[in-house]
Amino acid sequence: MLELDTVTAGYDRRAPVFRGASLTVSPGESVGLLGPSGCGKSTLARVAALLHRPDSGRLVLDGTEVRAWRHRAPREQRTAVGVVFQQPRTAADPRLTLADLIAEPLRATGRRAEAAGRLAALAPAVGLTPDLLARRPHEVSDGQLQRACLARALVLRPRWLICDEMTAMLDASTTAALVAAVETYRAETGAGLLAVGHDRVLLRRWCDRTVDWKECLPVGRTP
Amino acid sequence: MADPRTHRPRLWSSAATVGVLLLAVLLVPPLVQLDEQAVDLSRKLLPPSWEHPFGTDDLGRDLLLRCVYGLRISLLVGLVAALVATVVGTAVGAAAGALGGWTDRTLMRLVDAFSSVPHLLLGIFVVALFRPGVWPVIASVAVTHWLSTARIVRSEVLSLRTRPFVDAAVSGGATRWRVAVRHLLPAVLPQAGLAAVLMVPHAMWHESALSFLGLGLPSHQASLGNLVQNARSSLLTGHWWPTLFPGLLLILPTLAIAGLAGVWRDRLNPRRRSELTL
């Protein structure tokens, strides 16, 4: 289970982006979180990925309450959640080749030896060819870079996947290809998914269920 | 503006100037084996001629030779001081930016404290602690020059730290140290390198200022600052060349290095890259 329980979060304690948001994703389930831009759904996604410490509220991941965030969180907990962001350009270190970008989490966790094998398995799964893997981010298109970012999120085999507007910048065919890659991974591993976005048609088609941002907030409260 | 071709003339003239000056200071002293200190009072204050292209000074020493030696000392001081200042500044700035919190506050107060004392005064204080020589001057220039680099690097690191690629690294299990060393530091090195190159002429001017005030290198040693200092009395008697040539040699590398740094800065400019992205 991934449980977000009455979470209040933001970038200024006096004026949080939202108060008391709750959302639960069951193991293996895919949930689409719908909301207009600027409502705070991306901040909630960052909380769920242990990347943003909430002002109050609880995050329970597979039965364990999360008590530390970012670098301070235990590595096992952090790497149990894979994240894909909206803009591949800013989410990729411009100095790394796509192959290094995908393998970076393995290197960071001392599992360098697995890099070649995982790369060989993941690259075709996300539709990347060997010549693309040798390139740097500025030499590939947004769609190709986002494919690499998805592979990076999957390389440590996370039990949870969080996709924050993963396809907002992409064309229809690349969108369908990335969603298919995510679903293939989930079918193999049984991982749960939280997909955040504003495209109702897309999330309805993609996910088991969709939740409106308003439904996450306590009744009578506006963000 | 973004066209690399428009850089060509600037790049070549600057590179050629720097190249000729470097060759001169590296090759002339070991090859010609003349004593730049050789006094010949029968030939004092001769105007520029074929024999002495830069003329001679009030002790009859060849000014071209002394200028080359002076430039050598000044460049050495400038390069070493800029290198030391950049390493210190980058380390402090990166630590403050990447670690944040308590470390950041302490380091930045230190930077403020150093900045609150006028540059030259602090420099004079440092040289005054030691006997005159090359190393005290380098230390003095380095101590006063790492501050701006520390600020530049810190602000760069701060802006990079909130980028999603850092989030992605954290989510991928990277430690704080790994994020700093593998993702943040490489991103600021080009900026720090640019700051270092721009600092070289600045450090040379600083050395000259200290020497001109009589606080830098021993006055018999030919540095550009000392040459200008020694030439003061001659200038009053209408002998312009002992002042002009060392002065030009101070300005020329400054312009050339600024030209090179300008080209470098435009290369760093991300706009050029994005325009090529289709």
Place this chain on the structure above:
Amino acid sequence: MNAANGKVLRALEAVTAERAEDALLSVRGLTVRFRLRGGRGVAAVTDADFDLAAGECLALVGESGCGKSVLASALLGLLPGNAETSGTALLAGASTDAATRGAGAGPDATDLLAADEKTLARTVRGRRVGLVPQSPAAHLTPVRTVRAQLEETVRALTAVPRRARREAAEAAAGRAAFPAGHLDRYPHELSGGLAQRAATALALIGDARLLLADEPTTGLDRDLVDRTVGELRRHVDEGRGLLLITHDLAAAERVADRVAVMYAGRIVELAPAHRFFGPIGPRHPYARGLLDALPERRFTPIPGMPPELSDLPEGCAFAPRCPRATALCATRPEPRAGVACHHPEDARA
């Protein structure tokens, strides 16, 4: 002849005629090449042909990296120095009456590809071609109010006397549906939708008859996309021509009269929007695949990835991904009836 009839007729003509008589913009053989280090070349746009009439919206759609943004930059003369362009892009003259004189025949028509930077800066950008930018927030100056920026643009682009500038700025804001009450705000105080309208208002000040919108809906949420697109449509209905560059097929469906599909730098299909999105559907297999990838349709990606623009095949660039490809596809298909394909698909059953 009433206005609606006229529009339909014009749209039909534009599809069939060799060079539409009343085209606002007439592009023929537009080709852009980039020279890269090491002698490599990138064929960003190849032989693009299209016309755009007043009161018409042409949507240029395709995947990111297919060359559509380069095409827009070429029309505005905003390509980097290592780009080489050829072909013509005739923009109808400012004083030309579209009903009587065509762009091709107009004596004061401007070839955007041949014009020098001075001409483009002084007489074209803003005055005859308005640009609706991709990220309005980045397009506005953060330290000045919307009113100040509008008035400055009025001063730069029009001969409106000083006293009337305030009024002209407010009128421009009104045309873009920017609320007058927000004129004294700074860009960071505006929501995404209002920033988009402010940028559109700036684009409308010069009263350009041709609008060029480069991915105006990227990153906006669906409601805002609908509103932005609706407003763009309104400007088209007022008689402007709109070249909409987008990867968002849903947005294109809402606003376009005609759709041009770009693949690997070439326009592979040019079709009326109602046919393209309607039951008949596109005829080029790539266009059909792109449409079928939509979540409201089959949600199936086109297999493979687009080819490198620096390494295009001799024949049809889509053949390696195409289910209908045969040996014939090793030769390049010439566009016929708006479709560049050896084996175009029939109308859908």
